[in-house]
Amino acid sequence: MTETPTRTPLNTYDKSREWMERANRVIPAGIPGHQGPSEGCYIPQSAFPFFSSRAEGSRFWDADGNEYLDYMCGYGPNVLGYRDADVDAAARAQAAIEDVVTIPSTMLVETAEFMVGQIASADWVFFAKNGGDTTTLAIMTARAATMRKGIVFVDGYYHGVAPWTQKLDYPGVLEEDVAHNVYVPWNDLAAVEQAFAAGGIAAFISTPYMHGNFVDNVLPAEGYWQGVRDLCDKYGVVLIMDDVRAGFRLDLAGSDHFYGIKADLTCYCKAIANGYNISMLGGAESLREAVSTIMYTGSYWMSAVPFAATIATQRKLAELDAPAMFRRIGTTLGEGLVAAGKEFGFDLHVSGEPALFYLRLADDPTLNLHQEWIAEIVQRGVFFTNHHNHFLNASLTDADVNRTIEVAHEAFAVLRERHPGAGA
Amino acid sequence: MTETPTRTPLNTYDKSREWMERANRVIPAGIPGHQGPSEGCYIPQSAFPFFSSRAEGSRFWDADGNEYLDYMCGYGPNVLGYRDADVDAAARAQAAIEDVVTIPSTMLVETAEFMVGQIASADWVFFAKNGGDTTTLAIMTARAATMRKGIVFVDGYYHGVAPWTQKLDYPGVLEEDVAHNVYVPWNDLAAVEQAFAAGGIAAFISTPYMHGNFVDNVLPAEGYWQGVRDLCDKYGVVLIMDDVRAGFRLDLAGSDHFYGIKADLTCYCKAIANGYNISMLGGAESLREAVSTIMYTGSYWMSAVPFAATIATQRKLAELDAPAMFRRIGTTLGEGLVAAGKEFGFDLHVSGEPALFYLRLADDPTLNLHQEWIAEIVQRGVFFTNHHNHFLNASLTDADVNRTIEVAHEAFAVLRERHPGAGA
Numbered sequence: 001m002t003e004t005p006t007r008t009p010l011n012t013y014d015k016s017r018e019w020m021e022r023a024n025r026v027i028p029a030g031i032p033g034h035q036g037p038s039e040g041c042y043i044p045q046s047a048f049p050f051f052s053s054r055a056e057g058s059r060f061w062d063a064d065g066n067e068y069l070d071y072m073c074g075y076g077p078n079v080l081g082y083r084d085a086d087v088d089a090a091a092r093a094q095a096a097i098e099d100v101v102t103i104p105s106t107m108l109v110e111t112a113e114f115m116v117g118q119i120a121s122a123d124w125v126f127f128a129k130n131g132g133d134t135t136t137l138a139i140m141t142a143r144a145a146t147m148r149k150g151i152v153f154v155d156g157y158y159h160g161v162a163p164w165t166q167k168l169d170y171p172g173v174l175e176e177d178v179a180h181n182v183y184v185p186w187n188d189l190a191a192v193e194q195a196f197a198a199g200g201i202a203a204f205i206s207t208p209y210m211h212g213n214f215v216d217n218v219l220p221a222e223g224y225w226q227g228v229r230d231l232c233d234k235y236g237v238v239l240i241m242d243d244v245r246a247g248f249r250l251d252l253a254g255s256d257h258f259y260g261i262k263a264d265l266t267c268y269c270k271a272i273a274n275g276y277n278i279s280m281l282g283g284a285e286s287l288r289e290a291v292s293t294i295m296y297t298g299s300y301w302m303s304a305v306p307f308a309a310t311i312a313t314q315r316k317l318a319e320l321d322a323p324a325m326f327r328r329i330g331t332t333l334g335e336g337l338v339a340a341g342k343e344f345g346f347d348l349h350v351s352g353e354p355a356l357f358y359l360r361l362a363d364d365p366t367l368n369l370h371q372e373w374i375a376e377i378v379q380r381g382v383f384f385t386n387h388h389n390h391f392l393n394a395s396l397t398d399a400d401v402n403r404t405i406e407v408a409h410e411a412f413a414v415l416r417e418r419h420p421g422a423g424a
Numbered sequence: 425m426t427e428t429p430t431r432t433p434l435n436t437y438d439k440s441r442e443w444m445e446r447a448n449r450v451i452p453a454g455i456p457g458h459q460g461p462s463e464g465c466y467i468p469q470s471a472f473p474f475f476s477s478r479a480e481g482s483r484f485w486d487a488d489g490n491e492y493l494d495y496m497c498g499y500g501p502n503v504l505g506y507r508d509a510d511v512d513a514a515a516r517a518q519a520a521i522e523d524v525v526t527i528p529s530t531m532l533v534e535t536a537e538f539m540v541g542q543i544a545s546a547d548w549v550f551f552a553k554n555g556g557d558t559t560t561l562a563i564m565t566a567r568a569a570t571m572r573k574g575i576v577f578v579d580g581y582y583h584g585v586a587p588w589t590q591k592l593d594y595p596g597v598l599e600e601d602v603a604h605n606v607y608v609p610w611n612d613l614a615a616v617e618q619a620f621a622a623g624g625i626a627a628f629i630s631t632p633y634m635h636g637n638f639v640d641n642v643l644p645a646e647g648y649w650q651g652v653r654d655l656c657d658k659y660g661v662v663l664i665m666d667d668v669r670a671g672f673r674l675d676l677a678g679s680d681h682f683y684g685i686k687a688d689l690t691c692y693c694k695a696i697a698n699g700y701n702i703s704m705l706g707g708a709e710s711l712r713e714a715v716s717t718i719m720y721t722g723s724y725w726m727s728a729v730p731f732a733a734t735i736a737t738q739r740k741l742a743e744l745d746a747p748a749m750f751r752r753i754g755t756t757l758g759e760g761l762v763a764a765g766k767e768f769g770f771d772l773h774v775s776g777e778p779a780l781f782y783l784r785l786a787d788d789p790t791l792n793l794h795q796e797w798i799a800e801i802v803q804r805g806v807f808f809t810n811h812h813n814h815f816l817n818a819s820l821t822d823a824d825v826n827r828t829i830e831v832a833h834e835a836f837a838v839l840r841e842r843h844p845g846a847g848a
Contacts (some may be wrong), residue, residue, distance in 0.1 A: 019533050026536040028548050028712050031528055033721025051530045055522035063530055072526040077723060088519065095512060098479040100699035100809055102496040104455055106487055109443050112450040124452050129553040130699060130722045140587065140596025149598055161720045162586065163564065171717040172564025174573055176600040177737060187838040235731045244723070269723050274523035277553060277701040277724040288452050296585045297457025298554045299668070299693050300701040383526055 005142075007410055010379040013061040016050040023050075034075060034388075039355070040214065041385035055082035057395040068383040069400055073108035073391035076270030080316055081395025089275045094308035104188045114311050115280060118318075120253040121241075121262035122282030127289065128301050131269030132279040135205065138265040139164065141283070142203035142238035145290035149180040150201040151238070152284025156186060156212025159205060159242050159267075162398050170296035180263055186210040186218055189227040196235040204232055205240040208255035209353065214387040217352030217361055220259055222287030229261040239352045244269040244279070249326055249355040249392070252318055254282070271391075274310035317394070322356065326392045329401055330354025336405035344412040346373075358389045363423030369415065376411035431834055434803040439487040440474040440569035447474075458499060458812075464638065465809035471799030478758065479506035481819040484807075492807040493824055497815035500669055500694030504740055505819025511698045511736045518732035529728035530563060538735050539704060542742075544677040545665075545686040552725050555668035555693030556584025558705040561720050562689040563588065565707070566627035566662035569714035570707065572747040573604040574595040574625040576661070578834060580636030583666050583691075610634040610642055621661040627689075628656055632679035633777065639809040640784055641776030649683040656688070662711070668693040668703070673750055673779040673816070676742055678706070687820030700733035741818070747779065750816045753777025753825055760829035768836040770797075770847045782813045787847035793839065 020037075023030040029038055031050060042048045049062035058081055061067050073079065080087060091147045098105050108127070115125045128134055139151055151164070159165040163177035182201070184191035187210075195201060206228075210218040232239040241263035248271040251258035256266060264287055269279035277300070283291060317323075332352040334357050341348035341361070352358045361370035367386070374386050382404050384390060415422070446459075447454040453462055466472045467484065471574050472638060473486035482505055485491050504511060522529050532551070539549045552558055562603070563575055575588070583589040587601035606625065608615040611634070619625060630652075634642040656663040665680045665687035672695040675682035680690060689709055693703035701724070707715060731823035741747075758774040758781050765772035765785070776782045806828050808814060839846070 019530050022537065023533045026533070026540045026548055028550060028707075028716040031532070031726075032550060032716075033725060035526070035528055035721075035726055051533070052522055052525040052527045053530060055525045060522065060525050060527075062527065065495055068526075070526055073725065074524040074526050074726075077524045078526075082522065082525065083520070091519075092516070095507070098476055098484065098506065098703075100498040100501045101475045101476040101479045101484050101506065102459070102492075102494055102498050102502075103473055103484075104459055106443055106477060108455070109447045109450070109475070113446065116450045124450055126452060126456055130557070132722065133554070136586070143598065144595035155831070161589075161722070162560070166719060170719055171568035174567065174604070176573075176603050179600050180598070226559075260578070275724070275727070277524075277727055277730075279723075283452075290595070292452040292456075295590060297459075298556065299499065299703075300441065300553070300584070300699070301457060302455075302459055302498075303699070303701055306701075350674055 008380040008407065011049065011064070011066040011381065013049050013062070013064055019051045019063050038394060041388050043371045043386055044375060047378050057081040058393055058400055066381060067330045068381050071390040071392070072383055072385060073393050075273040076391050078393050079248060079271035079322065080274045080313060081393050084274050085318070086316055089310050091276060091309045093303050094305045095262035099305045100300055100303050104302040105190060105307070107304040107307040108302055111194040111307040111310050114314065116280065118252060118314060119266065119282045120257040121266055121284060123287050124283055124287040126281040128279045128298060128400065129277055130160065130268060131279050132162050133298065134167070134267040134269065135159040135242055136162045136281050137281050137291065137294060138240045138267055139203055139205065140294050140296070141265065141287055141291045142240065144293055145238060145287055146202045146236060148200050151180060152182045152184055152192065152195045152201055152204045154186050154206045154210065155183055156210045156215060157207070158212070187221045187224055189231065192228060193231050196231055196237055201235065201237050203238040203240050204228065205242055207242050208246050208250065208259055211245060211352050211356060211358065211389045216349055217358040217389060219353070225259040225261045228381065238265060239263045240265045240267065242267045246353065247271060247355055248317060249323060250353055251323055252314065270414050272313065273306050273309035274313045276306040278306035278310055297349065320394050322394045325394060326355035327398055330357050330392055333357070333401050333404060340351055340405055340409040340412055343409070344416040346412055346415065352389055355391045355392050359384065369419065369422055373411050373415055376414050377407055380407045380410060382407045432804040432831065434471050434519060435488070435490040435805065437472065438487055443475045443487050456535065456685045458776070460668050465812050467795045467810055468799060471802050481505040482824055490805060492805050493828060494807045495814040495816070496807055496809060497817050498699060500815050501699040502817050503672060503695035503746065504698045504737060505817050508698050508740070510740055514736035515700060515729050515733045518729045523729045524724055524727050529725040529731070530575045531728040531731040532726055535731040535734050538738065539706070542676060542738060543690065544681040545690055545708060548707055548712050550705040552703045552705070552722060553701055554584065555691060555703050556586050556589070556704050557722065558691040558693065559583040559589065559666055560586050561705050561718060562664045562691055563627055563629065564718050564766050565630040565689065565711055565715045568717055569662060569711055570660060572624050572626040574606055575604060576606045576608055576616065576619045576625055576628045578610050578630045578634065579607055580634045580639060581631070582636070608762070611645045611648055613648065613655065616652060617655050620655055620661055625659065625661050627662040627664050629653065629666055631666050632674065632683055635776050635780060635782065635813045640773055641782040643777070644683055649685045649740055653685045662688045664689045664691065666691045670777065670780060671695055672741060673747060674777055675747055676738065684752060696737065697730050697733035698737045700730040702730035702734055744818050746818045747820055750779035753820055754781050754816055757781070757825050757828060760825065761832050763834040764829055764836055768840040770836055770839065776813055779816050780813045783808065793843065793846055797835050798840055800838050801831055804831045804834060806831045
């Protein structure tokens with residue numbers, strides 16, 4: 001095997017590993033949750049950095065100083081680019097006035113007015129901190145409004161970490177927590193109607209399209225969302241759109257609007273304020289009274305700095321027409337990656353919406369080859385993960401996309417050298 | 425009735441009401457949750473401002489420009505004073521480096537090391553956003569560790585808004601959510617043992633002392649916490665200290681440390697970072713493995729700016745010995761308020777720890793007289809609430825305390841004029 005002289009040198013991670021040793025002493029699992037190396041996205045762990053030291057625009061630098069062109073965006077929040085100057089200026093200006101105060105800042109009202117004006121299906125909004133705060137409020141509201149208990153989930157779902165969203169065999173979860181959960185396949189209107197017809201269903205909760213982990217992502221079939229809307233109306237079921245992951249990347253008026261319907265409740269988080277800590281539930285007039293009856297509150301839910309960041313982020317996304325930019329960039333990138341694979345005889349599948357593209361190298365059903373390919377890319381300074389959708393941000397340039405395709409090309413070349421017989 | 429010429433003019437709230445009309449159009453209940461005027465703390469509503477326009481140190485200014493000496497501190501977070509220069513500088517410096525990134529900032533590790541060094545009972549820590557994120561993680565951990573379901577609560581409890589913390593007759597709550605909740609009176613070791621002996625108890629969860637709303641707050645009886653600790657050890661029950669409200673105001677090493685025991689799990693939020701949005705679960709070595717097995721994660725839980733604010737806040741609280749300052753100021757204030765009441769023949773009860781004092785005018789069991797007194801105080805620019813404990817911050821001066829007692833004095837004078845026969 002001969003290496004071409006232009007091949008990018010591979011990263012090393014000595015300092016990340018030292019930080020991880022320290023982390024393991026004081027934090028269970030070192031890095032808990034979805035950003036931790038024990039998650040399935042980081043295989044093999046040796047190919048990934050664990051800690052960041054600096055971020056700017058479309059890039060971050062790890063603890064060893066390695067630079068990454070980032071396609072995870074903090075798993076979503078970074079939608080304009082890290083440390084966006086306009087958003088940060090708005091946040092600093094608000095911080096110089098007030099943030100968490102005994103009575104809420106008038107910024108609460110200004111932000112609510114702004115978002116009700118923007119989100120097509122929202123007659124009102126409710127602010128919180130986690131995406132999961134809003135999915136839990138949504139199902140409590142649906143249960144209060146309908147006096148029913150059942151919640152219909154779609155396979156491949158993720159709606160946060162509250163016990164009701166988890167699975168019975170997960171540690172700390174009781175059978176009582178998930179007793180009224182009903183599961184249907186994605187894009188299966190007959191299954192939805194069967195679940196509704198059985199009775200007792202308060203809500204249908206779903207992401208706008210199936211962007212599950214470890215599986216190719218699947219868009220809604222023609223007529224699917226209108227069909228769901230019609231069934232919800234027919235059976236008096238509350239339609240909850242969990243737009244935490246896709247929100248503001250497909251359509252600034254909501255992903256339900258993007259797919260041509262109005263949900264009854266819509267959940268937002270991640271990209272709402274470019275990383276400033278805030279989430280939001282939007283809702284229809286018909287549920288205003290029900291949501292008002294729920295006891296639901298939090299220490300920082302009136303924090304004014306994230307409100308200012310929300311307005312600044314959403315204004316800039318609109319000025320840039322970021323969803324159109326994401327579609328263009330994501331499509332170019334996806335086509336470039338597929339072409340690079342084809343050049344070396346590999347069959348790369350790109351699925352989901354271009355703004356949140358999901359990758360799978362289809363030549364090896366064990367996914368080992370896919371993980372090997374991702375590892376080669378990450379070690380060359382482009383941050384992809386194995387089995388999670390990716391996220392685009394508005395600071396990405398055409399040059400960044402070209403560089404990404406170049407790195408993918410190198411990684412395919414390495415794979416072909418190492419596995420001469422693999423794939424097509 | 426003759427008014428003294430020195431009496432403070434009463435606030436008016438025209439602009440707050442205009443903002444509230446706007447809020448009511450776009451937000452259910454206008455201001456949702458514990459900071460909203462529909463909460464029992466704001467009676468009569470006419471006496472209270474609804475929206476803030478600026479905050480600094482121990483004061484905020486409402487939408488009409490009225491100034492308040494603030495004894496609610498955003499319901500806790502403001503522990504050093506609003507817009508503390510040192511904390512804000514640390515936060516700004518971190519924001520210029522990175523905040524929410526794809527892999528966590530090294531600040532995660534530095535903050536965890538700092539807090540494990542500070543909290544007496546913590547061998548590890550876990551960061552999240554809401555106090556309720558940590559109470560839910562605590563009970564899931566206890567259930568995973570013990571393979572039992574029951575949770576023992578103490579009457580007067582508040583542990584967030586997750587369905588398991590609510591009551592069966594609350595909207596959106598199912599019987600399944602609270603099926604394994606057991607309730608005991610405060611300071612009642614015999615009831616605790618009875619609950620444990622019945623079997624199936626995973627955890628005992630309690631605030632460090634009984635700081636419920638609408639009731640005089642009650643400190644632990646002599647030997648109570650050691651008794652609870654012993655019973656937890658005897659029956660293998662996880663002891664969860666919910667220190668969200670009292671944390672960092674009694675003892676920087678934890679309120680369990682203040683009362684002479686080590687809890688197995690401790691929940692913090694509010695005062696941890698002077699309002700920057702962060703919460704924390706601390707835990708014993710024995711539960712490290714169990715907590716590691718729980719699926720628990722959130723979009724902003726690795727946000728580095730609140731980490732920097734945490735270290736800056738805790739350092740400054742230690743430098744000031746803020747808990748000692750709060751005890752001194754709170755004691756002086758409480759004694760001054762009681763003396764002012766006595767001068768006009770009123771019997772004011774001050775309960776709870778001085779740092780979080782609770783007030784009740786005991787001359788009228790309907791509490792109407794108490795609410796009238798608080799209303800007179802608030803309209804004169806000292807922000808008290810009716811039936812919630814108060815919070816001190818470290819920017820309060822002796823002059824502030826004197827001014828507060830002076831205003832309370834005026835309010836008692838008004839009450840005496842209006843109700844010549846009331847009270848003792």
